[in-house]
Amino acid sequence: MRPHSLAADGLIAAALTTVAVLLGTEAVAQGWPALDPLAWTLVALLHLPLALRTRAPVTVCLAVHACWTVYVTLGYWPVVGSFGPMLAVYTVASLRPTRTAACAALLAGVWIYAGVVSDAEAMASVVGQAVGFPLVLWRFGHVARRTGELTRQLRAEQAERARREVTGERVRIARELHDVVAHHIAVINVQAGLARFVFDSDARTARDALDTIEGASGEALAELRRMLGLLRADGVQGADGAPAPGLDQLDDMVARVRGGGVGVELRITGTPRPLPPGVQLCVYRVVQEALTNVLKHAPGAHAAVELAYRAGEVTVSVTDDGHGTGGREGVDPATIPERGGHGLIGMRERAKLYGGTIAVGPRSEGGFGVRLTLPTPVQTARRGDAVRE
Secondary structure (H helix, E strand, O other): OOOHHHHHEEEEHHHHHHHHHHHOOHHHOOOOOOOOHHHHHHHHHHHHHHHHOOOHHHHHHHHHHHHHHHHHOOOOOOHHHOOOHHHHEEEHHOHHHHHHHHHHHHHHHHHHHHHHHHOOOOHHHHHHHHHHHHHHHHHHHOOOOHHHHHHHHHHHHHHHHHHHHHHHHHHHHHHHHHHHHHHHHHHHHHHHHHHHOOOOOOOOHHHHHHHHHHHHHOOOHHHHHEEEEEEEOOOOOOOOOOOOOHHHHHHHHHHHHHHHHOOOEEEOOOOOOOHHHHHHHHHHHHHHHHHHHHHHOOOEEEEEEEEEOOEEEEEEEEEEEEOOOOOOOOHHHOOOOOOOOOOHHHHHHHHHHOEEEEEEEEEOOOOOOEEEEOOHHHHHOOOOOOOOO
């Protein structure tokens, strides 16, 4: 039993007790005996146990009806004590469906008994209430229980879907990183052959080749660690064997998006410098997904892609003005449809993989924006990552 559920039930029980007390003060005006200390005690016992109604619904229901029976037998105004039993029956219907019939019949029986004890003139009305109220409470409880079951099922399905999407995305990224590592190994192989060839005749060239091998091997090890971490997931098919794209292909991507009817402006700030293929792939995929979402959700809008080389990091932002035929101002980013397992989950996984951050959401001036920031690896810094802005 969660603490906030018990607190909510306690507040409900306190509220019903307050209502019953206020109603009890009107007993004399309604032609019934004034409530004495015994009656007030019974009123409290009729409502306060409801604080535990979700923990022991059947027990609370029986206890409340027992107190109500005593209250009615002593000749007090029955209406004052009717709220607790009705809520108790509703709770049983919503949490213990197999016990609902018995508790509903108990409520109807006590209700008719109250009419007989009070010598009600409109006994037909009392019987109608005794039949109608339990049926209505039974129905409401059934709807509440069914709604709760469907909600839990939906949450479980959403969690499972998200888990599958994350797993599939991670494995797909890992397979792409395989191409990156293969590239580094190929570079190392060529440079090692060169160093061996000129080792005796050209020491400077051999030293440069060894420096290149050191940098490439360090980057390859970093990419390999990430890849092995992702490949813990088994049994996912994928990978088409195509080489991993990089930042040199951003122009081609922008041209394709322009052909789809979205005006795209590509801006590069700072001094461009070599980046590890894995970082380039991360930036490329995030830009690709962001522009794809512009095509899907704001066709005809104007978009801007800005790639910024900064000291110690690289930042890319994709924004649109939202003025297309399918503008999406006010859209929750979590509700954006995802293509092939990508989308918001894929962006976050990529940013997390490289120790970066990503922000996705509507812009205050209109439209939508995606901003990815990735730290520059140490190996890249050694080769000149000291840009001043």
